[in-house]
Amino acid sequence: MNFSSKLLENAVNEFGNLPGIGKKTALRLVLHLLKESKEDVDTFASSIITLKNNIKYCKTCHNISDFDICEICNSFKRDHSLICVVEDTRDVMAIENTNQYNGLYHVLNGLISPMDGVGPADLMIDSLVERIKNQEVKEIIFALSATMEGDTTIFYLHKKLKDFNLKISTLARGIAFGGEIEYADEITLGRSITTRVPYENTLNK
Numbered sequence: 001m002n003f004s005s006k007l008l009e010n011a012v013n014e015f016g017n018l019p020g021i022g023k024k025t026a027l028r029l030v031l032h033l034l035k036e037s038k039e040d041v042d043t044f045a046s047s048i049i050t051l052k053n054n055i056k057y058c059k060t061c062h063n064i065s066d067f068d069i070c071e072i073c074n075s076f077k078r079d080h081s082l083i084c085v086v087e088d089t090r091d092v093m094a095i096e097n098t099n100q101y102n103g104l105y106h107v108l109n110g111l112i113s114p115m116d117g118v119g120p121a122d123l124m125i126d127s128l129v130e131r132i133k134n135q136e137v138k139e140i141i142f143a144l145s146a147t148m149e150g151d152t153t154i155f156y157l158h159k160k161l162k163d164f165n166l167k168i169s170t171l172a173r174g175i176a177f178g179g180e181i182e183y184a185d186e187i188t189l190g191r192s193i194t195t196r197v198p199y200e201n202t203l204n205k
């Protein structure tokens with residue numbers, strides 16, 4: 001792309017660095033912003049800077065939050081004996097949208113993936129074990145993607161958790177293998193949480 005302006009080129013390159021945004025789309029977005037009022041562009045830019053500077057991660061479940069402890073962990077209406085283990089904040093949003101789950105979450109911040117150099121130590125696993133040791137947890141639900149990485153992570157976690165006095169369940173597989181849970185429709189996802197199965201039952205099959 002030949003740009004008539006270095007400023008334009010810089011902005012297009014920044015947008016083009018975002019996932020799923022090609023150069024053409026980046027150019028369209030930047031030209032759109034140029035047509036907006038200065039106030040609108042200031043609001044847009046400052047929302048990103050404010051987000052980056054002020055966002056917190058819940059000290060208990062690691063979900064993205066405006067507070068040190070997120071609203072879910074802080075709620076007396078939630079069942080604190082139930083922890084749903086997910087990959088990232090998008091999964092929390094997807095499960096919350098089903099209105100079928102009233103427990104807490106634990107966000108791992110990824111999945112074990114030797115191919116990508118992600119090992120157990122890179123994930124929020126120790127803090128999950130601490131929560132189970134220190135709180136009245138009765139059940140852990142693995143709500144991880146039905147992928148190789150998801151299965152590897154569940155297998156690892158199960159080994160770490162199986163000696164605790166806990167029920168360990170996994171989503172009923174209405175979600176096809178390779179399915180990312182954030183993309184599952186709300187009804188399917190809601191059903192697979194309410195009809196979750198003991199993890200042990202999914203082994204030896």
Ligand SMILES: [Zn+2]
Nearest residue numbers: 058061070073
């Ligand atoms: Zn939390």
